[in-house]
Amino acid sequence: MFNDGIYKCIACGKCFSVTISNAGYPGGKERESINCPWCGAENGSEVTSGIITTRKVITGNGDNQ
Numbered sequence: 001m002f003n004d005g006i007y008k009c010i011a012c013g014k015c016f017s018v019t020i021s022n023a024g025y026p027g028g029k030e031r032e033s034i035n036c037p038w039c040g041a042e043n044g045s046e047v048t049s050g051i052i053t054t055r056k057v058i059t060g061n062g063d064n065q
């Protein structure tokens with residue numbers, strides 16, 4: 001199972017996507033920080049046994065990566 005979400009950084013206001021992928025370890029849930037890939041600010045956390053991956057999201061008329 002995984003969850004996908006778009007976050008807006010509380011520090012820099014840029015958007016990023018958060019994907020939580022199951023690492024395959026049963027149990028052992030831990031609180032993982034969600035860090036902005038743009039500026040590194042912490043944007044909350046999730047309790048998960050998976051791996052949190054953040055990706056920059058370009059919105060509007062900005063450059064595409």
Ligand SMILES: [Zn+2]
Nearest residue numbers: 009012036039
């Ligand atoms: Zn940020």
